[in-house]
Amino acid sequence: MPGLNILAVLAHPDDEGVCGGTLAKNVRLGGRSTLICATRGEVGEISDPALATPETLGEVRERELREACALLGIDPPIFLDYRDSGMEGTEPNSDPRAFINADRTEIVRRLVREIRRLRPDLVITFEQFGIYGHPDHRLVSSLATDAFAEAGSPELYPEAGEPWQPAKLLYATFVREWFQRWIEATRQQGEEPPPRREMGTPEAEVTTFVDIRDVLDIKRRAMLAHRTQISPSGAWGKEWTEEQKQLFGIEAFVRAAPAACSRRTRRAVRSSRVASVIACCHATG
Numbered sequence: 667m668p669g670l671n672i673l674a675v676l677a678h679p680d681d682e683g684v685c686g687g688t689l690a691k692n693v694r695l696g697g698r699s700t701l702i703c704a705t706r707g708e709v710g711e712i713s714d715p716a717l718a719t720p721e722t723l724g725e726v727r728e729r730e731l732r733e734a735c736a737l738l739g740i741d742p743p744i745f746l747d748y749r750d751s752g753m754e755g756t757e758p759n760s761d762p763r764a765f766i767n768a769d770r771t772e773i774v775r776r777l778v779r780e781i782r783r784l785r786p787d788l789v790i791t792f793e794q795f796g797i798y799g800h801p802d803h804r805l806v807s808s809l810a811t812d813a814f815a816e817a818g819s820p821e822l823y824p825e826a827g828e829p830w831q832p833a834k835l836l837y838a839t840f841v842r843e844w845f846q847r848w849i850e851a852t853r854q855q856g857e858e859p860p861p862r863r864e865m866g867t868p869e870a871e872v873t874t875f876v877d878i879r880d881v882l883d884i885k886r887r888a889m890l891a892h893r894t895q896i897s898p899s900g901a902w903g904k905e906w907t908e909e910q911k912q913l914f915g916i917e918a919f920v921r922a923a924p925a926a927c928s929r930r931t932r933r934a935v936r937s938s939r940v941a942s943v944i945a946c947c948h949a950t951g
């Protein structure tokens with residue numbers, strides 16, 4: 667089964683944890699996977715002070731993402747060079763270089779330019795709440811959605827290249843019920859669970875599941891390349907139970923388009939290989 671040309675548009679190094687298995691699997695099916703990362707995650711927490719300082723964190727995280735992409739087998743990441751805006755209500759929100767303070771039209775123009783250059787069949791970004799509400803995740807979801815809708819229009823951004831309409835837009839998410847079961851299991855093991863219970867999307871609303879168990883080990887190594895964020899003694903470094911393998915071994919998406927897009931896009935869908943969605947999907951695509 668042929669692979670696709672997939673473009674993922676995310677906010678920080680390590681965000682590809684939501685879809686990295688799909689990107690890796692697509693390459694193994696003969697496709698091309700590219701990741702756009704809006705920032706270098708400059709204000710993330712540093713797992714080990716020996717690895718970086720707040721001043722060097724951006725460049726260290728860029729290197730980590732480059733290594734992760736190489737491990738996944740996907741193209742080198744494209745950085746938009748904005749600054750990490752930090753969690754809602756924190757001081758980095760007001761930095762003029764922060765992604766959330768950038769000119770939205772200019773960001774969409776840049777994304778349209780990349781879509782027209784790379785000509786993806788499928789665009790992936792975060793679901794609209796950005797999994798847990800990070801302002802950069804929500805913004806990148808909104809702007810990637812705009813760019814998806816506008817890249818095919820010859821009237822818009824004529825200076826940004828030949829129009830190209832990707833056939834499909836998927837929102838990457840977690841299955842909420844699975845995540846809650848994992849929290850319960852973690853709690854029973856006496857470990858401190860992650861703080862947020864309402865992450866992700868109810869299972870009934872997920873449209874597309876991608877079984878990534880055959881590339882799970884590659885994804886795990888790619889996640890562990892994010893040394894400043896992900897400790898080898900945490901969830902990604904441990905021996906997994908069967909339940910955890912299910913949680914980590916299936917990536918979940920909500921189809922955002924073609925459901926709500928133009929007749930032209932619907933024609934594009936019918937005529938493209940996306941009819942088989944990422945060849946590995948085993949659900950409604």
Ligand SMILES: [Zn+2]
Nearest residue numbers: 677678681800
């Ligand atoms: Zn992030």
